[in-house]
Amino acid sequence: MGEKKNHAEKQYQEIKTKAEVKKPLTQDKTVVMVGTATCGKAAGAIDVRETFKEEINKRKLNAEVVEVGCIGHCYAEPLVVISKPGFPSLCYGNVDEGLSSRLVEDYLVGDDPCYEYALVALEPNEEFPTFTDFPRGMFEQKVILEQCGLIDPEQIDHYIAVDGYHALAKALDMEPKEVIEMIKESRLRGRGGAGFPTGKKWDFCCMNVQDPVRYVICNADEGDPGAFMDRSILESNPHQVIEGLIICGYAVGASQGFIYVRSEYPQAVRRIYTALEQAREKGLLGEGILNTDFSFDIEVFQGSGAFVCGEETALIHSMEGKTGMPRHRPPFPAEVGFRGKPTVINNVKTLSYIPHILNKGVEWFQSIGTPDSPGTAVFALVGKIENTGLVEVPMGTTLRTLVYDVGGGIRNEKEFKAVQIGGPSGGCLPESALDIPIDFDSLQEAGAIMGSGGLVVLDEDDCMVEIARFFLDFTQKESCGKCTFCRLGTRHMLDILMRITTGQGEKKDIEILGDLAVDIKNGSLCGLGKTAPNPVLTTLRYFMDEYEEHIQGKRCPSLMCPELINFYIVPKKCSKLCSACVGSCPVEAIYTREDGLKAIDLEKCVKCNSCPLACPPEYDAIIKVSPPERVEELEKENA
Amino acid sequence: MNKKISITIDGKEISAEEGRELLWVALENDIFIPNLCALKEKDRPSASCRLCFVEIEGFPRPVTSCTQPVTEGMVVNTRSPEVDRLVGTAFELLLSDHRLGCSKCPKNKACALQRIAKERKLKLKPKRLDKFEKDTPIDDSTDLFVLDRNRCVLCGRCIWADRHIARVGAIGFSQRGIKRKVSTFGDKLLKDSPCIECGECVEVCPVGALVFKKDYGK
Amino acid sequence: MELLEGEKEVIISQVSEILGKHKHNCENLVPMLQEVQNQLGYVPELAMEMIADSLEVPAVAVYSIVTFYNQLRLNPPGDHQIRVCMGTACHMIGGQIILNSFERRLQIEEGETTEDRKFSLERVACVGCCAIAPVVVIDDLVDGKVTPTRVDGILLSFENSNNNEGKKEQEQKPVERGEGQE
Structure with missing residues (x-):
C-alpha cells in the first residue's frame, strides 16, 4: 500500500486546479442557470433559456446562460437561478418568457433583483431568506441532491470544482478491501427498495476468489409509476453516480461496469453518455485511472420497457439478450450474475452516497438518520400536496413532517386521506400511521415498503379501492407471466377489484381478495409478485369501510369511480348568465334548459370532470353524486 | 458423483x-x-x-x-x-385458465392435472375463482399432432424439448403476463414454421395441450 | 403484414447496416432491435429473421423478445406518437380521462394507429414528470397539466399544421434541433 499512497490524490489535485477556473458561482460575471431536466423542459424551460440568451446577446451583457438539472422544487418549474456579483444568488420560480425579459432588463441591466418574483436565496444574506428560513429547508438535509440544479451536468469541471471525483482518488489510494470495510462500517443500505446492506453485497461478490472476472451494474431502470428520483439525479448530476460506480468497481475488483437505464428517459441517457465521455477525457475512466494501474470502463444498456427488469435477475437476463424474466434465487447475482460471473447491482441513489461516505467518513454518515437506517431518504413527493418535488430528509423523519412541513400540506384545503409509499410494491398508509418514522423497518411493519422513493399524497377525493385497482392493473400488465401466482393471481385480483369499483362486487369478494393476496405474497417466484398484493393488503387493512361502501351501498364515497357517480347541475346555484360549462364539455352533453339554466344529458356525459372545473367559483353549481341514481332523486326534489 | x-x-x-x-x-x-x-x-x-x-x-x-x-x-x-x-x-389458479372437458380430452386419465387433483384431493373445477374464457383456435395444421392452447399450462417443457432434444427452434414463449403463450415465429401455423414434426414436444407435455392425432377419439 | 414495394429493400439495407455495426452475440440483440426500431419505427418480421440468422438463434427466440418488451413494436406507428402517462400522479388527477379523450377524438383504442396512419396512441407507465400531471408525450415533447379541452387543442394544432403545409411543425423543429446539437 505504501508505494501507491497519494498517487491518485496528486493526479486529482492537478485536474481539480484546472477545473476550478470554471466553477460556475465564483466567476466575476453574472450566471443565469436554467433548470432543464425533463420536468423543467415540459414546463417551458427551453423557451426561458432562449429568451435569456437572446436578451443577453441583444444587449451584449457579460453574462452566461448555463443549463442545470433539477433543484427539486418541481411545483414552481421552470426554475432559474441568477448569480450576479454583489448580490446573493437568487432562485426564481414559475419563470416564463415575460419574466425572463424583465429579469434581464431590471436585474441584469439595472440592479433590481425583482424580489417579488424570487423564491429563495442560495446563500445567507441580509436581503432575502434562504432555504433554511423555510420549514422545508429546516427539515431537509441534502446529501446526494446537494449539487442537483446547481451545476451543469454536461460540464465535468463543474462537478470536479465542488470536489467531485475526489472520493475516487481517495479510494484508489486505499486497498480495495479497505473501501469495502468502510462501506460496511457505514451501514449504508441499498436504496432500490429492500434495503440490503451495500457493503455486505460487495463483500459477497468478492467471496469467489478463483474467478477474477466480476461486473458492477448501476440499476437505473426506475419504473415505479409516480417516482422520478433516479431520472432527476441522472439528469442533474450524472458524475456522482458514475464516481460511485467506479469506486464500487475498484472495491470489488471489476474492470467493467454498466448503467442499465430506461430508454423512456432519453435526456438522462444523453447526459450519461456525455458524462462518460468527459470522464474518459480526464483520465477518470478507462485505462489506468488517475495514473494508477486500475482500469475500468462503463457501458450503457438501455432497457426496453419492462418494469420487472428492475428485479436483479431479470435485469441480467435482459442484458444477456433474453426475455427479462426473473429466476429463482439463490444463487444471487453476487455469486452468479451477468455472464455467469459475480455481479454487484446497486441502485442510482445507493451509488450516489458512496463518494460522500468516502469524503466525509463513516461517522459523518452515521450521524444522519437512524442507527439501523443511516443516511437520508430521497422522495419524489407528488399528488395532492402543495409543494411537489424532490426532497431529501434524514431517515427517521416522520411521514407527518414530510407531508405537512416539507410538502406544505394538502392542496386546496382538502382533507388528508393517505400516503401511497413505495409504488406498486408498497402500500397506502392512513392518517393514523403518519407518526411512524421513515426507515426501512418501520415502513415494512406498517405494511408498506421504503421502495425506491415514490410518495403520492392522496386526499378525500381519492378512492382507495380505485388506487388499489390502479396498482393491480399496473402489476398485472407488467407481470412477466412466468409464474402461476403472479400471472393468474394478479389477474383474478384485478377482475375482482374491477367488479367492486363498478358496483358489481359481492360480499364474498373481499375474503377471496384477501386470501389471494396472501397466497401471491407467499407463493410468487420474484420480488415483483411477492410485493404486488401490498396495495390491496394495506387498503383492506386501513380502508375496509370504503370497500364495504362500494359493495353494499354501490357507491363510491370519494366520488371517483366513474361507474358509481353522476354529475348534476344544481338549478338553484346555476346562472342564466353563464355558459362556461357548455364550452368545457368535450362531448356536447350540456344543454340550456327552457328557463336558461344548464343541465347535463347523462346519456352523452363521459364523466370527464371538465364542467365542475369550468363552473366559476361564485356559482359552484356542478356536483358529483353517488350512487348514480341519486340524480333522479335530486331532479324530483328540485322539480 | x-x-x-x-x-x-x-x-x-x-x-x-x-x-x-x-x-x-x-x-x-x-x-x-x-x-x-x-x-x-x-x-x-x-x-x-x-x-x-x-x-x-x-x-x-x-x-x-x-x-x-x-x-x-x-x-x-x-x-x-x-x-x-x-x-x-x-x-x-391454473385450472381457472385451463379448458376442462376431460372426457373429450385425449389426455384423459394420463393428465398431470388429474393426477395432482387425485393425490391432493383437489377439485378440477375452481370453486372461488371465475374461469377465464379462452377461445384460442386449435392448431391442427401438422399431420402428426395438435396444439390446443386452451389447455396449455405454460410449463415450458415443449419449448425445452424443441430446443434441446429436437434442436429445431420452432416454438417459444411470446408476449408476457396474462397474454403469455407458446408461439411460433410471427404466430404462424405450425406447418408454416420450422417444425419437423418429430413429436418430441408432444412427449413431454404434461396435459392435453400437445396431443398426437392418433390419440384423438380413443 | 404485406410489405409495400420498396419497403423490403429499405429494411434489408438498414438492417444490414445495423448488423455491420455490432458484434454478433446475443448481448447485442436488444440494442440491435432498438436501433432497427429507431430507423424504421417498428421491427418488421424480415428484420427479426435477418438478426436471428446472424446470431444463429431461432427466429422465434427473437420474436419472444420483441413481443415481451413494451418498447418494441411489430407494426409501423403513426406519423405522430401520442403517449399518455399513466403513472400514479397522472392517474389520480385524471390520466384515464385524458386517454379516453384521445381515444374518443381519434376513434381508436389505446395501442392502435388511426386509419390514415397519422396518429398512434399508447399508454406509458410513467415518464417521471409527476409534478405537472397529467402528462402527455407527443413525439418527443412532454406536455403537462393536460385537460380534455386541451386534447382537442393539441389535435387541432396538428390538423392546422397540415393545412398550412407543415408550417407549424417547422416552427417547432428548430428548438428541437438546437437541443440535439448541444
Whole structure:
C-alpha cells in the first residue's frame, strides 16, 4: 500500500486546479442557470433559456446562460437561478418568457433583483431568506441532491470544482478491501427498495476468489409509476453516480461496469453518455485511472420497457439478450450474475452516497438518520400536496413532517386521506400511521415498503379501492407471466377489484381478495409478485369501510369511480348568465334548459370532470353524486 | 458423483446424493410432490408452476422442492396446512385458465392435472375463482399432432424439448403476463414454421395441450 | 403484414447496416432491435429473421423478445406518437380521462394507429414528470397539466399544421434541433 499512497490524490489535485477556473458561482460575471431536466423542459424551460440568451446577446451583457438539472422544487418549474456579483444568488420560480425579459432588463441591466418574483436565496444574506428560513429547508438535509440544479451536468469541471471525483482518488489510494470495510462500517443500505446492506453485497461478490472476472451494474431502470428520483439525479448530476460506480468497481475488483437505464428517459441517457465521455477525457475512466494501474470502463444498456427488469435477475437476463424474466434465487447475482460471473447491482441513489461516505467518513454518515437506517431518504413527493418535488430528509423523519412541513400540506384545503409509499410494491398508509418514522423497518411493519422513493399524497377525493385497482392493473400488465401466482393471481385480483369499483362486487369478494393476496405474497417466484398484493393488503387493512361502501351501498364515497357517480347541475346555484360549462364539455352533453339554466344529458356525459372545473367559483353549481341514481332523486326534489 | 447423505421425507429415511434437488429425490423414492414445469435434464429449474412446495424443518416458510438442494439430515414434510394452502391456490389458479372437458380430452386419465387433483384431493373445477374464457383456435395444421392452447399450462417443457432434444427452434414463449403463450415465429401455423414434426414436444407435455392425432377419439 | 414495394429493400439495407455495426452475440440483440426500431419505427418480421440468422438463434427466440418488451413494436406507428402517462400522479388527477379523450377524438383504442396512419396512441407507465400531471408525450415533447379541452387543442394544432403545409411543425423543429446539437 505504501508505494501507491497519494498517487491518485496528486493526479486529482492537478485536474481539480484546472477545473476550478470554471466553477460556475465564483466567476466575476453574472450566471443565469436554467433548470432543464425533463420536468423543467415540459414546463417551458427551453423557451426561458432562449429568451435569456437572446436578451443577453441583444444587449451584449457579460453574462452566461448555463443549463442545470433539477433543484427539486418541481411545483414552481421552470426554475432559474441568477448569480450576479454583489448580490446573493437568487432562485426564481414559475419563470416564463415575460419574466425572463424583465429579469434581464431590471436585474441584469439595472440592479433590481425583482424580489417579488424570487423564491429563495442560495446563500445567507441580509436581503432575502434562504432555504433554511423555510420549514422545508429546516427539515431537509441534502446529501446526494446537494449539487442537483446547481451545476451543469454536461460540464465535468463543474462537478470536479465542488470536489467531485475526489472520493475516487481517495479510494484508489486505499486497498480495495479497505473501501469495502468502510462501506460496511457505514451501514449504508441499498436504496432500490429492500434495503440490503451495500457493503455486505460487495463483500459477497468478492467471496469467489478463483474467478477474477466480476461486473458492477448501476440499476437505473426506475419504473415505479409516480417516482422520478433516479431520472432527476441522472439528469442533474450524472458524475456522482458514475464516481460511485467506479469506486464500487475498484472495491470489488471489476474492470467493467454498466448503467442499465430506461430508454423512456432519453435526456438522462444523453447526459450519461456525455458524462462518460468527459470522464474518459480526464483520465477518470478507462485505462489506468488517475495514473494508477486500475482500469475500468462503463457501458450503457438501455432497457426496453419492462418494469420487472428492475428485479436483479431479470435485469441480467435482459442484458444477456433474453426475455427479462426473473429466476429463482439463490444463487444471487453476487455469486452468479451477468455472464455467469459475480455481479454487484446497486441502485442510482445507493451509488450516489458512496463518494460522500468516502469524503466525509463513516461517522459523518452515521450521524444522519437512524442507527439501523443511516443516511437520508430521497422522495419524489407528488399528488395532492402543495409543494411537489424532490426532497431529501434524514431517515427517521416522520411521514407527518414530510407531508405537512416539507410538502406544505394538502392542496386546496382538502382533507388528508393517505400516503401511497413505495409504488406498486408498497402500500397506502392512513392518517393514523403518519407518526411512524421513515426507515426501512418501520415502513415494512406498517405494511408498506421504503421502495425506491415514490410518495403520492392522496386526499378525500381519492378512492382507495380505485388506487388499489390502479396498482393491480399496473402489476398485472407488467407481470412477466412466468409464474402461476403472479400471472393468474394478479389477474383474478384485478377482475375482482374491477367488479367492486363498478358496483358489481359481492360480499364474498373481499375474503377471496384477501386470501389471494396472501397466497401471491407467499407463493410468487420474484420480488415483483411477492410485493404486488401490498396495495390491496394495506387498503383492506386501513380502508375496509370504503370497500364495504362500494359493495353494499354501490357507491363510491370519494366520488371517483366513474361507474358509481353522476354529475348534476344544481338549478338553484346555476346562472342564466353563464355558459362556461357548455364550452368545457368535450362531448356536447350540456344543454340550456327552457328557463336558461344548464343541465347535463347523462346519456352523452363521459364523466370527464371538465364542467365542475369550468363552473366559476361564485356559482359552484356542478356536483358529483353517488350512487348514480341519486340524480333522479335530486331532479324530483328540485322539480 | 457427490457423496451420499441421509434425509427424512414424511418420516421416511432416504439416502440421497448431496446437492440434488429435493423434488427428484422425493419422486424417485415414490413420494409424490405435485409438479408441472420440472424436467430432470434441465440445467436450472424454471420454478414457474409453483406446485412443488414442501416444508423443511428450520425454514421459515414453504419452499419449492425443485430449487432446493438436499443437505445432510434435512427433515422434509410434503404436506402441512401452509403447503396445502399454497398448492391448492396455485392449482386453482391454473385450472381457472385451463379448458376442462376431460372426457373429450385425449389426455384423459394420463393428465398431470388429474393426477395432482387425485393425490391432493383437489377439485378440477375452481370453486372461488371465475374461469377465464379462452377461445384460442386449435392448431391442427401438422399431420402428426395438435396444439390446443386452451389447455396449455405454460410449463415450458415443449419449448425445452424443441430446443434441446429436437434442436429445431420452432416454438417459444411470446408476449408476457396474462397474454403469455407458446408461439411460433410471427404466430404462424405450425406447418408454416420450422417444425419437423418429430413429436418430441408432444412427449413431454404434461396435459392435453400437445396431443398426437392418433390419440384423438380413443 | 404485406410489405409495400420498396419497403423490403429499405429494411434489408438498414438492417444490414445495423448488423455491420455490432458484434454478433446475443448481448447485442436488444440494442440491435432498438436501433432497427429507431430507423424504421417498428421491427418488421424480415428484420427479426435477418438478426436471428446472424446470431444463429431461432427466429422465434427473437420474436419472444420483441413481443415481451413494451418498447418494441411489430407494426409501423403513426406519423405522430401520442403517449399518455399513466403513472400514479397522472392517474389520480385524471390520466384515464385524458386517454379516453384521445381515444374518443381519434376513434381508436389505446395501442392502435388511426386509419390514415397519422396518429398512434399508447399508454406509458410513467415518464417521471409527476409534478405537472397529467402528462402527455407527443413525439418527443412532454406536455403537462393536460385537460380534455386541451386534447382537442393539441389535435387541432396538428390538423392546422397540415393545412398550412407543415408550417407549424417547422416552427417547432428548430428548438428541437438546437437541443440535439448541444
